[in-house]
Amino acid sequence: MARTDDIIGRIIHAHGTNDPHKIAAQSKIMVLFEELGRNIWGYYACINRIPSIHINNRLDEFRTKFAIAHEFGHHKLHPGVNTPFLRKNTLFSVDKIEREANNFAIKLIVGNNTPEYGETKQGFLLRCGIPEEFHVFY
Numbered sequence: 001m002a003r004t005d006d007i008i009g010r011i012i013h014a015h016g017t018n019d020p021h022k023i024a025a026q027s028k029i030m031v032l033f034e035e036l037g038r039n040i041w042g043y044y045a046c047i048n049r050i051p052s053i054h055i056n057n058r059l060d061e062f063r064t065k066f067a068i069a070h071e072f073g074h075h076k077l078h079p080g081v082n083t084p085f086l087r088k089n090t091l092f093s094v095d096k097i098e099r100e101a102n103n104f105a106i107k108l109i110v111g112n113n114t115p116e117y118g119e120t121k122q123g124f125l126l127r128c129g130i131p132e133e134f135h136v137f138y
């Protein structure tokens, strides 16, 4: 997805980081950690034009990062769209905007890293700290 690559390149350049939490903070988007139960990882809301990202406070470190990046992806890619909750069991959603946000999240986390000569996709993504179950989004 070339458009996503361009957008991410610009974001990392502008913010000087690929850390989703820092980027959200610098973009004046509140990230709130909440009790969201077992299945909802997070959601994006924009009320009276004030954007906020809501994240399940039980997620582990990687999933927290992924969920913030996913919801920030909606903010960048799907402004004005009523986006669904990011749920554990709809991670593999066929919904176009969900697939785009998942792809955005993984590419943001990869950041400026590039595969080394001869490195497999799996080896590369693991080196970027991305667990195997998320490799499908790259």
Ligand SMILES: [Zn+2]
Pocket (backbone or CB within 6 Å): 070, 071, 074, 083, 084, 085, 086, 097, 098, 101
């Ligand atoms: Zn989503």
